[in-house]
Amino acid sequence: MTHHEHPDAALVRQGYEAFSKGDMEALGALLTSDCTHHAPGTTRFGGHFKGRDNVLGMYRDMVEYTGGTFRVELDGVFADGRGHVISTHKWFAEHGDRGIEMRGALFFTLVGGKASDIDECVEDIAELDAFMSLDD
Template identity: 65%
Template sequence: MAEHPDAALVRKGYEAFTTGDMETLRSLMTADCTHHSPGSSRMSGHFKGADNVLEHFGQLMELTNGTFRVEERGIYPDGRGHVMSVHKWHADRGDRGIEMDGGLFFTIVGGKVADVDECVADIEESDAFWDQAAAG
């Protein structure tokens, strides 16, 4: 059975993110794509526009000295323009590491990602990780 096109799109996005292929990632998003990150940390908020979303992803890498990584665990389309994905993310920052389950809820319009809502297993722990002072 062939993979649903929306699931294939999200899978391609995970692969591009994992390999740092920002041009491919950009090509998968609408120009006005929005990414919503939970919590109240420096990495929380609403990032509108492909450039701002990619800048947000760059910050994940910058703040973790390139250690931020995601392991995709499942991709589930609804056949009506939405895809839910689940993953585990890992990162090191300063003298602290984190490993947490999370997920993304995608809205697909015209074969491209238009909106992404991010969820994490523990918002308070995620906030604490991103807001800690980085060790020199």
């Protein structure tokens, strides 16, 4: 069987690659200027981040909070051919003497070959909040 990846799935893979390399310029080029990332939880990393600069700023803050240890292993990318993509992954991070490992997923809405909306889901919101609020 031949696997032909849909262009929308390829775009999401490019985003994961750019994030993994810390290439926020390349990642930003894949987002609309008015994109929104909806993140779960009640910490400063949870909520609705509107606009490319705010989304990228949240990503930078998360990398800084985890001392550069934040990393993601992409599991799967699934496109519907109508501008929606779901990705599944496992992410890992450390802060101080504490570490976390969690499965998650992102639901992308794409417009004009760029992500305009990203909805994030995680395996355990309470654990996420506990980890992301260690300094509070």
